[in-house]
Amino acid sequence: MKTITSIESNENFSNNVQAWQLKNMIGETVTIHGNVYKIRKMHGFAFVLLRSGGEILQCVYEETRTDFPLEKLTEECCIKAAVFVKEEPRSRRGFDLQLLHVQILSLPARHSPVVINQKTVNASLETLLNYRPITLRNQREAAIFKIQEALADGIRRFLKEQHFTEIHTPKIVSEGAEGGTNIFHLKYFEQDAFLAQSPQFYKQMMVGVFERVFEIGPVFRAEKHDTSRHLNEYTSVDFEMGFIEDFQELMAMETGMLRSAMASVKEQCPEEAALLGVRIPEITEIPCLRFQEAKELLQKEGCSQNNPMDLDPEEEKKLCRLIREKTGSEFVFVTHYPSAKRPFYAMNDPQNPEETLSFDLLFRGMEVTTGGQRIHSYETQVEKMRQKGLNPEDFSSYLMIHQCGMPPHGGLGLGLERLTSRLLEQDNVRRACLFPRDIHRLTP
Amino acid sequence: MKTITSIESNENFSNNVQAWQLKNMIGETVTIHGNVYKIRKMHGFAFVLLRSGGEILQCVYEETRTDFPLEKLTEECCIKAAVFVKEEPRSRRGFDLQLLHVQILSLPARHSPVVINQKTVNASLETLLNYRPITLRNQREAAIFKIQEALADGIRRFLKEQHFTEIHTPKIVSEGAEGGTNIFHLKYFEQDAFLAQSPQFYKQMMVGVFERVFEIGPVFRAEKHDTSRHLNEYTSVDFEMGFIEDFQELMAMETGMLRSAMASVKEQCPEEAALLGVRIPEITEIPCLRFQEAKELLQKEGCSQNNPMDLDPEEEKKLCRLIREKTGSEFVFVTHYPSAKRPFYAMNDPQNPEETLSFDLLFRGMEVTTGGQRIHSYETQVEKMRQKGLNPEDFSSYLMIHQCGMPPHGGLGLGLERLTSRLLEQDNVRRACLFPRDIHRLTP
Numbered sequence A, B: 001m002k003t004i005t006s007i008e009s010n011e012n013f014s015n016n017v018q019a020w021q022l023k024n025m026i027g028e029t030v031t032i033h034g035n036v037y038k039i040r041k042m043h044g045f046a047f048v049l050l051r052s053g054g055e056i057l058q059c060v061y062e063e064t065r066t067d068f069p070l071e072k073l074t075e076e077c078c079i080k081a082a083v084f085v086k087e088e089p090r091s092r093r094g095f096d097l098q099l100l101h102v103q104i105l106s107l108p109a110r111h112s113p114v115v116i117n118q119k120t121v122n123a124s125l126e127t128l129l130n131y132r133p134i135t136l137r138n139q140r141e142a143a144i145f146k147i148q149e150a151l152a153d154g155i156r157r158f159l160k161e162q163h164f165t166e167i168h169t170p171k172i173v174s175e176g177a178e179g180g181t182n183i184f185h186l187k188y189f190e191q192d193a194f195l196a197q198s199p200q201f202y203k204q205m206m207v208g209v210f211e212r213v214f215e216i217g218p219v220f221r222a223e224k225h226d227t228s229r230h231l232n233e234y235t236s237v238d239f240e241m242g243f244i245e246d247f248q249e250l251m252a253m254e255t256g257m258l259r260s261a262m263a264s265v266k267e268q269c270p271e272e273a274a275l276l277g278v279r280i281p282e283i284t285e286i287p288c289l290r291f292q293e294a295k296e297l298l299q300k301e302g303c304s305q306n307n308p309m310d311l312d313p314e315e316e317k318k319l320c321r322l323i324r325e326k327t328g329s330e331f332v333f334v335t336h337y338p339s340a341k342r343p344f345y346a347m348n349d350p351q352n353p354e355e356t357l358s359f360d361l362l363f364r365g366m367e368v369t370t371g372g373q374r375i376h377s378y379e380t381q382v383e384k385m386r387q388k389g390l391n392p393e394d395f396s397s398y399l400m401i402h403q404c405g406m407p408p409h410g411g412l413g414l415g416l417e418r419l420t421s422r423l424l425e426q427d428n429v430r431r432a433c434l435f436p437r438d439i440h441r442l443t444p
Helices: A019-024 A125-130 A139-161 A200-210 A248-268 A270-276 A291-300 A313-327 A378-387 A392-403 A416-423 B019-024 B125-130 B139-161 B200-210 B248-268 B270-276 B291-300 B313-327 B378-387 B392-403 B416-423
Strands: A002-005 A029-041 A045-052 A055-062 A078-087 A095-106 A185-188 A191-195 A212-220 A233-242 A285-290 A331-335 A352-356 A358-363 A366-374 A409-415 B002-005 B029-041 B045-052 B055-062 B078-087 B095-106 B185-188 B191-195 B212-220 B233-242 B285-290 B331-335 B352-356 B358-363 B366-374 B409-415
Touching: A002 B248, A019 A029, A019 A055, A019 A095, A029 A055, A029 A095, A139 A212, A139 A233, A139 A248, A139 A270, A139 A416, A139 B200, A185 B185, A200 A212, A200 A233, A200 A392, A200 A409, A200 B139, A212 B212, A233 A248, A233 A416, A248 A270, A248 A285, A248 A331, A248 A358, A248 A366, A248 A409, A248 B002, A285 A291, A285 A313, A291 A313, A291 A331, A313 A331, A313 A358, A313 A366, A358 A409, A358 A416, A366 A416, A378 A392, A409 A416, B019 B029, B019 B055, B019 B095, B029 B055, B029 B095, B139 B212, B139 B233, B139 B248, B139 B270, B139 B416, B200 B212, B200 B233, B200 B392, B200 B409, B233 B248, B233 B416, B248 B270, B248 B285, B248 B331, B248 B358, B248 B366, B248 B409, B285 B291, B285 B313, B291 B313, B291 B331, B313 B331, B313 B358, B313 B366, B358 B409, B358 B416, B366 B416, B378 B392, B409 B416
Parallel strands: A055 A095, A285 A331, B055 B095, B285 B331
Antiparallel strands: A002 B285, A029 A045, A029 A078, A045 A055, A078 A095, A185 A191, A212 A233, A233 A409, A285 B002, A331 A358, A358 A366, A366 A409, B029 B045, B029 B078, B045 B055, B078 B095, B185 B191, B212 B233, B233 B409, B331 B358, B358 B366, B366 B409
16 A cells, blocks of 8 residues: 655655755755746846745746747746756845756646736736736735735734634624624525624633633625725634733733734745835834724814714824824724724723723724723623613523623734735725625625 | 833733743742632532633632632632642642632623533533533533644644745635535625635635645535534635645645644643543554545445445445554545546546546544645636536636646645544534534524
């Protein structure tokens, strides 16, 4: 019987050198592979840029040396190539790759519908997204998602260090957590079901088990807004923690989490950050003001008060600008949102039941997080449900935890795409989502 | 204006010592917190077990020393307690916690509907799952999900080391990847949509960008099977890699990934593994046989051949037993499944188009992975779609990648709950899912 041995100790598949191994191969002739990203013809030679292992490798084609006609290479064809790794101190990587032999593995059936190998993809957002499977091959487009990965890595590493347990909770649910009409319905065999707007109930349940939990996963909002800020499906970073002394502990935890996320971008993605010109914020502390204070500040600055219960997008922008001018911080916490605008599980401020022990975090002009302390007493929770016109019987499995003993607890939800998008100062959050879903877009 | 500083440097919230910090606090009086898990009355004193930070802490209550009446403590009440951390070499942790003061933070409104603080929850699977928010508080139930977390951590760590990029792909899609009728429908505003059966199309698209990608996220299968092996929503570990030399490279990668997953359980969860009596397999190499060989072997052993195109659950069990007897391995790869039973994107074996360059991995009697090489040529893919009765126009955004140049590539999907369940030798995969979804169950 044949056996398969683990890749690390496997001689069978190690013919090809991976892009990240090349720096240790100077002076050697090795086989590499990649998609031809770009061919740049010069006098007497050519640069052949290969997309390999998510990097761009520059190879040098010389007729006298390369045993293959240049005309046979087309953009986006896939090749294997024998190259000599020549030391070259002037090159960014410290070496040049001299093409010796080329073997074509596959040829594209057509040209790319959009030019993808210039500095930026010169197309409307609509076109960029319509051809997403191809336009993501552009170096800048791909860099966005390496940075997003680094943000999520930094978040996960921090939360694990803080003894949070990572969980996976169901997305098909029998009740929405956030209320309202922005929920997707589906037929689940003979039952009516919904897509989870957040893992809220489940992460609270798990506080009773592990005390501190988090999840990084999809959530679904059937919002009909067609704006540059909204996605109908997005990746939510949710954490929830028990035995808090005060809801400000949640904000301190988030501050640490964001420090770690930004450090991770610096560490893992220096090239991508440079390519995109990312300004990575230094987070030492984050200013914090009450919702009512924020409203008064905005009124003084001449903002019309259309919505006394919330901050509208223009107010968020203006508030961020004011805070940056005053403190230098590009983040600001706004606390004590009105009870009327927060969900039924939000804990009211005992000193003023019109306000909740809750917060939003704004970053560069936009809300990226909503969080707060939750009600842990059964009686209080049932009463608040009734006040909000909800029937506690519809939430019987959720209320089990309140009945059977819950500590003071709270948590937050952070939109990964929004965080990425604000970090990169994009004009539209769709640019920070691989395959965005909006009211009109269900493909690719 | 107030400011929030990061939790690590924050003095405001550091009154409570976390469970994992106690080992460094011997000889000190500190404040801890937790849910009262169990009260064990002895002669003249009592043990009060606290669930704190996901661990069970044993505290000693003595009337002469503890400034609080024992009768006021009830199971699952939440407390803060001042304790003296006394060195005790006979204790597993090296210390005892002597209760000094107790402060009750919250009292449960009712007793647990199921006894949760015995060694095991003595209830039917139905009851266990109906009261999941509470029954997960049992130490053994919780341990299952620490082990699951460790498996996912080991997988993620390995894939990152192998330069895979972690991605997040949409779960609301316009086309199913796996075909068949087991797909959930939903109304997406004015369009018809589906829940993704797998991230198949998207991870293939991303091979064109990052070469190696993975995702750990939910997938949805509307299978009407009500068996101990099926979940209608589960967590799928998917990877996909480009420029493979041979589909066996995928199996070698999976072998390494599983080694890392098992090492992670050993390293992160020694106590949980001991509590559950987990037999952690040593993976050095995995035997591998062709589907037809497997069928012949099973026929020789007297299995009736009901389904010539697939292995049924009884055959999977029997095959695993035979392989274990022959080789000692509890894993076995079965390769070259019939083309008729594999999806349209599976690459046929050029030596025999009736078979595909594909594999399943069986572990302790059950399939836990399906994988294989995919078609990368546009013409071949369109032709196979037509053979399978599919209209290529329905897959136009997927086919963009084949048109615009794709390398030889392949990947796999691994069910995280199945992997956990087989590792723990459970009788039902639902036990390895926090909040399972099956044909009847949509709550909790």
